[in-house]
Amino acid sequence: MRLVYKKRKPVLQLAGFELGLDCFAGEKSVVTHAHSDHSSFASRPSEILASQTTRELIVARGGRAPAPAIDSLSLDSVHAELFEAGHVLGSKQLYAEADGASFVYTGDFNPVESLTTPSAGVRECDTLFMECTYGRQEYSFPDRFAIYEDLSGWVKQNQSEGAITVFGAYTLGKTQELVACLNEYAGIAPVVTPAAKRFSDVYERNNIKQDCIDNSSVEAASELKGAFTAIVPSNKATVQLAAVLQEHYCRPVRIAQATGWANNSSLAGAHRAFALSDHADFNGLMDYALSTNAKTVYCTHGFSAEFAQSLRSKGINAVDCAALREGQRTLIMD
Secondary structure (H helix, E strand, C coil), X not given: CEEEEECCEEEEEECCEEEEECXXXXXXXXXXXXXXXXXXXXXXXXXXXXXXXXXXXXXXXXXXXXXXXXXXXXXXXXXXXXXXXXXXXXXXXXXXXXXXXXXXXXXXXXXXXXXXXXXXXXXXXXXXXXECCCCCXXXXXXXXXXXXXXXXXXXXXXXXXXXXXXXXXXXXXHHHHHHHHHHHHHCCCCEECHHHHHHHHHHHHCCCCCCCEECCCHHHHHHCCCCCXXXXXXXXXXXXXHHHHHHHHCCCEEEEEECCCCCXXXXXXXXXXXXXXXXXXXXXXXXXXXXXXXXXXXXXXXXXXXXXXXXXXXXXXXXXXXXXXXXXXXXXXX
């Protein structure tokens, strides 16, 4: 079993075949979840290891239909299966074993339960390949359900003052969590984009309440006459949008971002920023890595160098994948 980089993409080489890790590598690939940066290639392989829900969400996004999805495979001495990642609906991690060696690829994961996803599972393994988006100690998120209370209280206060509230959030995942929060904690059905509504419909079919209003619908025309709450893509929730809405609706407008980067200075234009993330914070990353009892940990994305150093300070053999040479073939040895 070997992990290699091909064209800067990770590929797991197993007996007789290769498995692309959120990338195209021939006949078989893993698609951990439906965000486009992890799944845009999903129509190219003849078969993908992915949840059926991930496949539904890819279809809801539009474009070419993805390949048929399976949740496990066994070929000769190789066995691979998926388990919960907690990132967005349908997200999975990969566990693989071959010839007595075991391997886990996390993809994006979140060890904290939310209103829309269970917490990520943990599997012991020899080698762990993990994402480290928030791999610095400064990234420590508040209790998630306390954030729900704070967020919904702020929205209700805005509403009582006749103000429009606009959240910036990822269209898949964060938007649906905000919808669930506003439904349960504030009794509010927010206005969302048609793209977000299509994803929310998939969540509804999977028994996750999503009471929201498509902004192109007849229902929205009535809702927009009052102090409504809307969720738009993160890059659209700007002071410029607030000015346009205030002029059009003759109401004050308050902008918020829901992101793990809530303390980032680039969010200075927002009235509020809530540290709501679908990734693990630093402590979550560390607890997860230690719980796997992995002998070697490969760190990728985000603050991978810093997190690898933090693991090494605890005596773990940790490698920053960003420092690896193109085509290096010795990450995991047979």
